[in-house]
Amino acid sequence: MTINGRPIITIRNLEKSFGTKKVLKGIDLDIYPGQIIGYIGPNGAGKSTTVKIMLGLIGNYTGEVEILGENISSGNVEYKRKIGYVPETSEVYDNLTGREYLTFIGELYGMAYDEADEKAKKLMELFGLKQVYDSRISSYSKGMRQKVLIISSLLNNPEILFLDEPLSGMDANSVMIFKEILSELKAQGTTIFYSSHIMEVVEKISSRIVLINDGLIVADGTFEELREESMEGSLEGIFNQLTGFKGHEKIAKEFASIVQGVDYYERV
Numbered sequence: 001m002t003i004n005g006r007p008i009i010t011i012r013n014l015e016k017s018f019g020t021k022k023v024l025k026g027i028d029l030d031i032y033p034g035q036i037i038g039y040i041g042p043n044g045a046g047k048s049t050t051v052k053i054m055l056g057l058i059g060n061y062t063g064e065v066e067i068l069g070e071n072i073s074s075g076n077v078e079y080k081r082k083i084g085y086v087p088e089t090s091e092v093y094d095n096l097t098g099r100e101y102l103t104f105i106g107e108l109y110g111m112a113y114d115e116a117d118e119k120a121k122k123l124m125e126l127f128g129l130k131q132v133y134d135s136r137i138s139s140y141s142k143g144m145r146q147k148v149l150i151i152s153s154l155l156n157n158p159e160i161l162f163l164d165e166p167l168s169g170m171d172a173n174s175v176m177i178f179k180e181i182l183s184e185l186k187a188q189g190t191t192i193f194y195s196s197h198i199m200e201v202v203e204k205i206s207s208r209i210v211l212i213n214d215g216l217i218v219a220d221g222t223f224e225e226l227r228e229e230s231m232e233g234s235l236e237g238i239f240n241q242l243t244g245f246k247g248h249e250k251i252a253k254e255f256a257s258i259v260q261g262v263d264y265y266e267r268v
């Protein structure tokens with residue numbers, strides 16, 4: 001694993017509970033500039049919670065989170081100017097046009113209107129959305145909205161990009177472009193924190209993979225390192241092994257039996 005300089009993100013003994021449910025049970029992570037971190041784990045493992053804490057969207061945690069040398073609990077929100085975020089579920093302002101939305105976001109980041117407009121227009125064109133730049137977002141398809149979110153997260157040329165399942169709804173060609181964009185950004189030193197369930201993409205793009213299960217990190221290394229340790233050939237296999245998952249066929253058969261109203265145990 002290549003490590004450049006000081007960590008850009010440091011997480012120490014991060015714990016978070018919702019009510020009586022402990023969701024993060026002591027996360028420790030040092031993330032270095034220019035890494036693409038593939039952050040993976042089963043549904044409910046705590047991935048989005050970790051990301052939202054780093055973004056300052058969730059409070060009341062214990063432990064330390066430092067981003068760009070600043071403890072985020074200090075109340076200084078300056079670091080937010082230097083990060084970008086594509087959320088898992090998006091709340092885009094539907095009534096705005098692409099231009100209105102993206103210039104609004106650009107201005108929130110402190111950009112001049114014309115600068116944001118120029119940049120957004122060019123990026124929309126590269127994503128094949130030139131024709132709809134002045135149409136309301138409510139008329140966009142799911143994938144088109146996703147592209148707008150991706151553009152909005154990059155307008156400020158962030159030092160750290162947080163991506164939470166960013167590919168949802170995007171077609172195969174757009175995914176290819178997006179993967180290439182991530183490689184280019186990484187080559188220029190952007191740090192990317194990438195949380196996704198699409199194992200083949202995570203496997204290909206990540207310089208380091210961190211697997212979280214039930215609120216704890218259970219694996220951390222390059223894909224090759226994890227493969228050697230687990231003796232599994234694919235990230236999917238490593239994921240299944242480390243999360244203790246077995247018997248997908250049995251579960252599927254039982255599921256189908258219930259759907260069809262057939263007694264599973266009579267059928268097997």
Ligand SMILES: Nc1ncnc2c1ncn2[C@@H]1O[C@H](COP(=O)(O)OP(=O)(O)OP(=O)(O)O)[C@@H](O)[C@H]1O
Nearest residue numbers: 018019023041042043044045046047048049050088
């Ligand atoms: N605001 C909340 N209030 C109560 N419980 C919450 C809240 N947000 C998350 N949780 C719980 O915390 C746990 C972790 O959720 P989180 O969204 O971090 O999981 P995840 O790893 O991102 O899962 P997924 O892969 O399904 O997106 C889940 O059990 C979830 O129900």
